[in-house]
Amino acid sequence: MTIAIAVARRSSPIVAIASVGVMGVIVFSQRDDAPWGKSFSWSLKFSASILLIRTFIGVTIGVPVPGTNIFSLPVIPLPHWMPGIRIGGAVTAERLSSALSEGVIICALIIIFGAAASLTSPHKLLRILPIFMYEFGVAVVISTSLVPQLVSSVGRIRQAQKLRGQSTKGFASYRRLAIPLLEESLARSLDLAAAMDSRGYGISRLRSRYRPIQWRLPDSAIVLCGLIVMTLT
Amino acid sequence: MIKFSNVSLVYPNSTKTVLEDLTLDIAEGELVLVIGPTGSGKSSLLRLINGLVPHHTGGILAGDVSVDGVSTREVKPGGLAHLIGIVGQNPLHGFVTDTVEEELAFSMEVMNLAPDVMRKRIEEALDFMSLTTLRSRQISTLSGGEQQRVAIASALVMHPKALVLDEPTSALDPIAAEEVLSILHRLVHDLGITVVLAEHKLERVIGFADRIVYINGDGQTNVGTPSQIMQTSPLAPPIVHLARALGLADVGLSVRDMRRLTETIRENITVPSQSAAQKSGKTVIDIDTVTVAYGASTALNKVSATIYENEIVAVMGRNGAGKSSLLTAIAGVGHVTSGQVHIHSLESSSLAGNLRMKTVGFIPQEPSDLLYAQSVIKECHQADKDNQIESGTTLKILDQLVPGISYETHPRDLSEGQRLGLALSIVLSSNPKVLILDEPTRGLDYEAKKILTRILIEFAKTFNRAVMIATHDVELVAELATRVIFLADGDIVADGVTIDVLLASPAFAPQVSKVMAPAPWLTVHDVIAAIENQP
Known part of the structure; x- marks a missing residue:
């Protein structure tokens, strides 16, 4: 083991x-x-x-x-x-x-x-991904970096909803949570994709390793x- | 270096022209500042430079943008990665890897550089940005200023010819902002890198700029040297307003210039004795030895304070000093390890539902967290229903705060200032006894800040309410607050009348007071009032 x-x-x-x-x-x-x-x-x-x-x-x-x-x-x-x-x-x-x-x-x-x-x-796994999987790579980075961000967003939005004096239980509260959460995740994903694009991800067919494994x-x-x-x- | 030839830009499904016929030639080693009201297209202009607009966002682009002879029409944004480093509004959203070193290596890896070249460049960048001690840290654990430096460093490793930054200091405390700006200054002067940046807090950056692009909001642009633009620009830092108010022929752009220009004026006025600020006796918030700890780290350390009626209290301090922890603890939604907060002798953490809304109103850092309806008008109706008040009340407040807002707009499509206004009117509709705002001025222009200041002062005065606001914005505090609580490492290190606390520290003193020192005036208004009262 x-x-x-x-x-x-x-x-x-x-x-x-x-x-x-x-x-x-x-x-x-x-x-x-x-x-x-x-x-x-x-x-x-x-x-x-x-x-x-x-x-x-x-x-x-x-x-x-x-x-x-x-x-x-x-x-x-x-x-x-x-x-x-x-x-x-x-x-x-x-x-x-x-x-x-x-x-x-x-x-x-x-x-x-x-x-x-x-x-x-998962970010480390991405680094060793071959370049022809470019789109897949972007998707992986976005989705993996999204999970911890989602967790913190949920906490934040629930707190905000509590501040508006609304209960954080029940079906309605999930609907109220889902909309801002979805919008925020979407905006952030676009941000990250733009950042990766402007840093040249997917331009070169070959990829070197900083600290090769x-x-x-x-x-x-x-x-x-x-x-x-x-x-x- | 960067060339805009007759550039016009329109976004799809929009009739508004973002830019119209902009021709601009940015020379090598120039620092260009892009200013304009919120939502006027500053970010669009920056993103045009490396082709993110229109490649990534869509939109109709007429004319041509070229960088070092390469037209952005012909290459994808990534194809310019070796020429342009771009740092977004929130660098945390753009980080791809987990640790500082890997983040610096990322762009070079994707460009297939040899490992020994990478190693050398990373060491250089770490040294240049003084990040060596942080090299193996997790990026998410860094402070805002450090993250900004990592973002700049990861652009620098590509040895770009130009660096583009979107509001690099808006989320930073004055000292961290100073650090980032002095690094940019060094890049321009030592390495000859061209820097283009957008910023709202002009008082911070104007001294560094070689040229200013002023975007009007209706597509018109105005390009010129800082002193030319500042002669007429409605957006101006406090010292320029001071120069205008004093009727000076020249506008000074730095505190030093202004002190020279105002020498005679300063000699000729006598400083009136300060009238002691009066405290209203009635306690609103009672903070009793509150400790907030997250695991091993302590965010607040046995903090006690009392807030009275009519007070507008600014909570200041470095990033991570415990400002948000204190405010959420007061609102009763934060994590509290020990201690209690009472608002009008009600324990704040036990509040719920309607009683909560009537007692404490809270605007979080991200005002849109409070919003979830599909349009402005639905949002207002929901607030009326929640508060069991006459329908239309919230809308009336909103019209007063931000007139001319379109009711059918989706809250996400509002500008930063309008969204804050909407959140504020929802919170104010229940007329809470305490209003708390957590860093509301990110991305707000001077106009929006002025409106915010007016609303908050009126609210505190007419209803005898207490207002608490966490902010890095010294100039806002000078205009707004009656009292300042200064936090450092979870302790209250200073608590007193605004003027005393702000003037005690050079880093947190507003520009006007630096110009007029030793006279104890914080704002242009103070100075003018004092001059008019001269015998």
Whole structure:
């Protein structure tokens, strides 16, 4: 896992994609929650809640799995056109463990993406994007820089609405929020696109690197391992 | 260097001519200042230079704009990136990467320069703009002045022949603005770079300009040296107004010139003794040891103050000194770590709905945050409904504030000043006991500021209200405020009558007082009144 973090830190797209694959495969094969530390706490929290919901649903709803019975829940009768599916009933150890492990997989994926997102900035990924993806590059920069800006705008506009003595709950408040938010995002996106244009983005077909990202031996080794693991599983 | 030949510009779906038959030849190493009322087309003129208008915005362009012999018709804006560096109104909107160094490298990377060239140029630019200590910082954590310097540096690494800046100092405190302007001055004089900039706060920039382009708003332009333009221009800094009011034949453009010109006048008037400002006894706002902390950083540190009726209090201080934190805490919507604010003995954070609107009115930094309806008239109706007042009241206020506004216009299409007027009339329609404005003068021209000053003074006087305003604009404070609270690093470092606080610090003293020192006058009006009262 620490190797995977190191790879992602190098922020090369190929290595990043491969390392996501590597991480995914590792977690997939291990079926274990990875210890990501404090920096990924949000993805941990998020995945934990998903795990709970997933396990609960997995245990209570679905096709009965035979096995050792732990305890029983009252069966809620369903209409006859849903054969084989039931709510409640016997909770077997097998069912619990399969629901748990499936939940853990989903969690692990979320955590990997959370990890990848917190390790490489999308702006860095853009820098290594080939130039023929110019339009795509502009779009990526705009959309990624928009997200943190959106968050702060929402806070600001909600505050302003509170100042006008309006409640910030309910459907109407979202409509009031959406219009200024949309307008502002649009204006800002245009600003950014204009700035990138006037700084010569997309003019030269080639692009140099200020601090080139070096491909080192460990990277190749990791990619190789990843590929091997992928083919094996 | 930059050549406008018979340039006319019309935007699509608009009958208004932005520019008409402008012919202008900007020489190498010239600093040209573009001035004009808000919405007159200053930004359009700047963006014509590198072809963003009309390539990016659309519009019909007649005539030709060329830079160093290259016509903007023939190349895209990016094709001029090595010739022109452009810094927009809000540099934060134009940053593409996360850290200072990467931002500087961005344009060079896309132009495919070799890494060793890049490294050298980045070091040069960092040194020149004194950014070396900030090189690996996140851009979003920098102050406004620092961001402006990063934006200029990232244009400089391309070794451009011209630099175009749209209101580079409007959001900055006087000291940060001074820093940016002295850098521009150095660029022009040491490197021979041509600089074209638009600015509202003429008192800051006029001393640096070689020539001025005055845009009238109806397409007419007037080009000349600063002293020529200032003879007749309705937009003028306070010292020019002073020269006109005193009936001087020449207009001085710097404090030094004006002091020389007014020497005899200053000798011949006696300074009247100051009448002590009277405080009305009734407390409106009671700020009780308010602390605001965001994580480890403290924005406000146990601030206490009392604001009385009839007072117009200016809150000043550097960018990031805690002005906004204080004002939002008073309005009761900000994040407060400890302490309380009472307005007429109501705790401000507990206010809601109608009671809130009747107690405190707040204009945020971005007045358009308050607006969400599709037209001016709908916005006013909504305000009437919210306040449960007779319909049409808000509209009446609006007509008084900004006459001649078109009711069907979308709030986004209004000029900066009109939008502020609309937000203000919505807030005033509930007749709040306290009015708070957070930096309302960004992008406002002198005319709009004058109107704002008049409205606020009237409001405080007629209704015995308290007004608080956060601003960097020293001249506005001199005209408007009765009291100044000066914040630094989350502490109140000065609190007193405007005249005492402003005159105590040379950086924050208004121009008129610098000219007339040691006489304690802040505005042209003060000086004229004093002269008329001479025996």
